[in-house]
Amino acid sequence: MTMMTAAQYEESLRKLNMVVYMFGERLQNVVDDPIIRPSMQAVAKTYELAHMPEHEDLMTVTSHLTGKRINRFTHIHQSVDDLVKKSKMGRLLGRETGCCFQRCVGMDALNALSIVTYNIDHQCGSQYNRRFLKYLEYVQEHDFTCDGAMTDPKGDRSLPPHKQADPDLYLHIVEEREDGIVVKGAKAHQTGAVNSHEVIVMPTMALGEADRDYAVSFALPSDTQGIYYIMGRQSCDTRKLEDGEIDRGNILFGGHEALVVFENVFVPWERVFMCRENEFAGQLVEVFAGYHRQSYACKVGVGDVLIGASQTIAEFNRADHASHVKDKIVEMNHLNETLYCGCIACASEGHREPSGTFSVNTLLANIHKHNVTRFPYEI
Ligand SMILES: Cc1cc2nc3c(=O)[nH]c(=O)nc-3n(C[C@H](O)[C@H](O)[C@H](O)COP(=O)(O)OP(=O)(O)OC[C@H]3O[C@@H](n4cnc5c(N)ncnc54)[C@H](O)[C@@H]3O)c2cc1C
Structure with a gap:
């Protein structure tokens, strides 16, 4: 496939079986929901523009892994020129949509993991980078949109994760098996979560030895069993339900954030990119944050x-x-x-x-x- 069109992107979302709640009710049709749809259309612009010759130079690039033409949102920056084009692509899409087009957070997570998995392997002799590159190739091949999931609910900010009254206020490993790990917790304010094919989880801050179970990074299909999405409110969101053309805001495009809950979710080893290497949690946050500030x-x-x-x-x-x-x-x-x-x-x-x-x-x-x-x- 390598590069989806906007229509293919929309169809690919229809195949997902995500558990999404809004206003206390489970949604049966996420893609056509009038409150969510404008945000989906904003992400779709990242696919549409990639097929327009006038935007090809900013929106597409050659994969350093496969040599194929890919959407820049799935690319690992190979030069300063790539970084500059990323900034220019952000301005272009902000201008086209007038809102958040949501896809940068996953791109930033991929780039941060490409650096930190390599650094962990260098120090610990692990195999995370090879695993990650295999996953990256899969994302590039399918032209997926990824949610970059870093922010935990956190609870009492004066206490580290293991001292919280509720151990699930930070996402953590609850079980280690021969074939993978089981995780529990949540990620808050997730941009574009229900418009994403994949969710990439990272720790939220630097972690000490006692918080090793919270030093975990992995990627899963967004409709994996045990993942629940609770849509956040947007100002003026119910205006999108009104009739008429006037006074409804930007009804073509929009953004969204969701609380994403992980209820004892299984992650196979090939999708785990950090497992208890707490000394690298802070580095992953810093590298991700740098890219995201650029975004x-x-x-x-x-x-x-x-x-x-x-x-x-x-x-x-x-x-x-x-x-x-x-x-x-x-x-x-x-x-x-x-x-x-x-x-x-x-x-x-x-x-x-x-x-x-x-x-x-x-x-x-x-x-x-x-x-x-x-x-x-x-x-
Ligand atoms: C529109 C939007 C989109 C977002 N998208 C994403 C996304 O896609 N993925 C993602 O992972 N996150 C996302 N976020 C989350 C964002 O990164 C966090 O909101 C941000 O990091 C702040 O964290 P917090 O909300 O927990 O606030 P806090 O960290 O709790 O901060 C709240 C206040 O408390 C203060 N504070 C915090 N800790 C302490 C302490 N120990 N002692 C004293 N004061 C303290 C802070 O300085 C601040 O004033 C998004 C947020 C927004 C608003």
Whole structure:
């Protein structure tokens, strides 16, 4: 298959048998649900644009594993140029959808694991990287969307996982078998979870020796038995259920987050990428976070939409020649392009890790994230 079309992506989701709850009820048809569908359509854009010649250079790339043409969202960055193109792809898709298109978190999880599995093997003599690369080839071949699942519910923030009153507040290993492990817990705020074919789990923070059972990373099909999805609320979500064209927000595209519960879920060994190597949990979080901060390139695209809409409204009101209106549009552009500088800079200053994967400049990625928590609101 290698590269799905948007229609094939939608059909592939229909074949999944996920257990999804919203407003306290189990959903029978996730793909056509009017609240969820706009978020699915936003992910579908990542498939649609990959087939458009004008976007081919940003949206597709040659796999370093197979030499085949693949969607960039399943790629492991092989150069600084790849990192820069990732930032540009984020802006493009933010502009096309005006929202979160959800697929970057899985891409960031894949890239982080390509680095950290290699580092674990180097120190511990394990075989995680080989396993991971086999899994990566499978993801690339099927052009899957992956949920990157890091955030645990956490409970009492002053206590480490093993001291929590409820041991399941952080996802952990409850059993080790000859053929794999059994895990229990949950991941909170999972972007695009029910639009994903796979869920990639990682620890949420640095962990000590006493928390070894919580140092676990693995990937599973999103409809694996024992995984439950509880949809989070979005502001104005029920507006999408209303009739008419006016005042319903962005009804074509949207985002979603879900609480994902793992109730004694079995993971075969070939899908386990970290198993009790607690000294690497913090490294995995940091590498993932660096990539994910870069991924906020998407907000520049959303800024493009907002600036364009503001200019259009000013023109409709014949206010576009007023100097104070022009000043504000200029300031919006200034802030938006400053955001763009951050995601391009952390990519341009990227470096090669021992695994061969290229990673962003962490300081600049963190600065970009700081700007993203401020400028879009000022805009
Ligand atoms: C829109 C959205 C999408 C997201 N998508 C994903 C996703 O796809 N995958 C994923 O894994 N996660 C995702 N997240 C989760 C996100 O990464 C977390 O929300 C974030 O890391 C903060 O964690 P938290 O919500 O547990 O807050 P906390 O860490 O509990 O923070 C809440 C407040 O408590 C403070 N605090 C925390 N710990 C302590 C302490 N020990 N002592 C004192 N103060 C403390 C913090 O500084 C903060 O002010 C998403 C979140 C949002 C909002």
